[in-house]
Amino acid sequence: MPRYRLQQAALLTLGLTFGSWSWAVGMQALDDSELSGISGQTGITLEVDLSVTANAIAYFDDGNGIRLEGFRVGSASDPGGPAYHQIKIDIGADAALNLDYLVQDRRIEFSDVRLVGSPQNSMGGVFLDHDMEGTLRITPGGALSQQGYTFDSAYSVRNGRLGYRTNGNEVFLDGVSLDVSSPGMTLDVDGNALLLTSPSVTGQYEVAAIRYSNNPANRGVSRDASSGEWLPSYGQLQGDFDLSKETRIRGGGRFGQQGLRIDSHTEINSANFLYLTNGNPLALRGITGYLAADDLRIDVAEDWLGRDALALTVDSFHGELNVERVELGSAGRSIGAVNVNFLFADQVFNGRQYTNALYLQGGGHADAGQQGLRLAAQWSLQLADLSYVDDGNRVIFSGLQSWGQGDVTVNVSREGALGGTQFFDGVRIGFEGLEGGYRINGLRVGDPDAPLQGGTELLLALGVYPAYDFEIDGHITLGAGGPSGEGLTINSDIRIRNGSAALIAAPYDEGQGEITQKGLWASELNYDMHVRNMTLDITDDGFAIITGEAWSTMDVGNLRVGAKDGDRSFGRFVIQKYEQGSSMTISPGGAGNVCVGGAGATAAACNASGGNWEMRGDEGITISLKQILARAVDDTRRNALTWETNRQLGPGGRPVNDTGVKLVLNDIYTSDGDGTDSNTFGIRTDLSVDVYQTRVVKKSDGADAAGVFGYRGDERIMDSGTAAGYRYVSNPTAADRANRPLGFAVQAHSRFKELSINNVDLVHPQGGAATAIYGVKLQNVDLRANLTATPIQ
């Protein structure tokens, strides 16, 4: 049996079309001592110390090219050294090829990805470090015929790193462990397609840290090369999966003759995913569903502005994800279950055809440096339903659609001003001329076939508008490290222009085709939002957000009722906010047991006081807010509300801002009420939200539109045995009360020590400001509320 060790001994340069290769291999006989350590071996054992470099690897498609530059395979720990490979090859009696392989200290990297048509810009560099050990068995015969192949594969990755680097800054997964087993994979030729099936892919993974470096001297290291300190981390990842996959690969792109087409279907039999900071998890447990891409094409082509790009276009991308439990915090308590199903496919929105395409380009933000990623994107979410299940009670946000087009840039940036742009430490996600929108058709309660109802405005409590059109510019920069240890630090500047946000929204389709979506609209919306040093992390209790400083101006050109572009308006509203040190914690678990309309800590005591004892279960969401409204610093950073009407009309009959009469509530701020500048208490609010049965009563005698008769004050009780699905009951029994309609139950407690308004002015365009109220002080406020909100059909 021949045994050889291949070592670095010679330099071989290959003159290939994609650049120049240099690699080093050699053969050396094993000495007696090494031979003595090998016993019972069959087949061939190859040991390779591999070091491969290439100036560039290029791929051309219809004359357009993309180049991977600075390609290297070698040691991860020694930039000039080789990586050790050991491969044991054995041919079995069944003609199967068995490979056992071991890889140690290997780095695969390339420093730049450039498009041949725009060589001045780079997408940045990527590196992959790992130790790897595994087996691969190849046997003849695939899923369709004996001309195919079957692969049985299992491997483990340890000490892995996967990083992305731009302009000397990098972000990477550190300490990656991965174990994968995929027996019975097959490869066949099916017509003009290559068919790859993976009936069972199981595994688990762990990422010890997601690190960030702004030191150019660091290249894929866990500790800073200058200080020796651990690099800051965004947190850890853990998970496991059990998948089945089928993929068809064909030649031919969407543009020209060449390119690649992929059709794939992935079944998620089971999966779990955990994101942790300082050991506290956000856990998605019991994930099932599927993901499928139909006619995904990969080309090197131009985008809609004629820019060279790696183009990913897809006919449709659809899937369903079910998450059995969403857990937050160390105690493993659950918010509930969530489900989403979606279909991305071509669709006409607002008279314009949208598709799903992603054009990857180099450069990123123009001021950030030569390296970065620019994603020219167009998306068309034809339909999605999102549902939330709280203790078995299900609410579905039905008919979500979204559309848009524009550029998203990605840079790993470091703090400082470059070319007039302020950058921050972290991964900078920029938005440039991104025009888009979304809308939700309505709510369904119980199951997807339930009647469509209103109520999407309940999302406003979470800061989500039921429908929104926008043009976005700006950035969100995700820095590493939370208030202590792992987590995220966010700095952001977002500017929305020409937006329309629905505060109340009716359906856009009631089953007979698309109609104008009516509602209460914040139209001609210009919204500037700025956040500094906002930290996010998972604590023992839940998800914690602490804001260093945040200010915004929401300028609603017209508050309209009806259509968003109608001609009737309540006028212009400008809401300015300025907060320092505000915080929010999102915790699992809702209100629990509640005495509604009475008082008492037990069911008996509550009922005796005239209240209604409600057991809302273990799941649900509790949000704790502390809002510190700071005193005005300037005209931008202040808390104020302006209402303007009687504006002069400009071109197109549109009112011109700042030409009318204004009512201004100026400089609204909190304080601790002790006569000093102390401002630490703020407005504190605890909101516990559950999906629960709610009491809905008839408001007049007679039959309703569905022909169901009842008297004023009768309760609506859901009953699938009736034609309308409900009936009215004068004196509901306990069994009836268990079938009350589902809605949102909110328990709220809000309090503040002192809230002041410096002045209330009336402003005339010629006469200027006249103060109407010289100061308002509201002190010692404590509000407790139990509210139920039920969607109206």
Place this chain on the structure above:
Amino acid sequence: MIINATTLLRALGAGVLFSPWATWADMAPLDDEAMAGIAGQGGIYLTGDIAINEFGGPLQNAYFDDCTDASKRCGARLAFRVKEDGGWLVLDDLRGKFSFEGLTLRVREISDGFGGDGAEFSGDVLEIGLPNIVRYDDVRFKFAASSTARPTDVGFQQTDILSVQIQGDVVMEGNLLVFPTGNP
């Protein structure tokens, strides 16, 4: 002084009618059939109770404390002044609880009715469906005049002018419609 809920409701109603929001507002009952027959209007139905300073507020000092200390006030306090360097008008010791059932909020199209005004308007309005019953449970406050904004400020003096306590049920029917009219 104690006034009943009906008196307060009349006062509130007058306030709504003369507010700038109600420059073209009217009340129109809408029965269940009509409500269900309004297509595509969406909206929500709210029921609940709200308590103001049920056990006191967050301030504890020489003036405020929790409601177990009868020597101090435990309600909320609102002070404002309409004259520069003048005194302060105060709603003091505001607390109590009120409950309601069936408050609705939606957008509604008006294209007929209202003595012909509906056809003339022919547009969408914001409809606030009034709850069947609003229950006031020991809602009280004092109307006062004060020399300072805070009761803990130096030189604080206050004259309580009247006290209001509200107890009982108010039956409310119909809808409050808010019309977008005039020059925005």
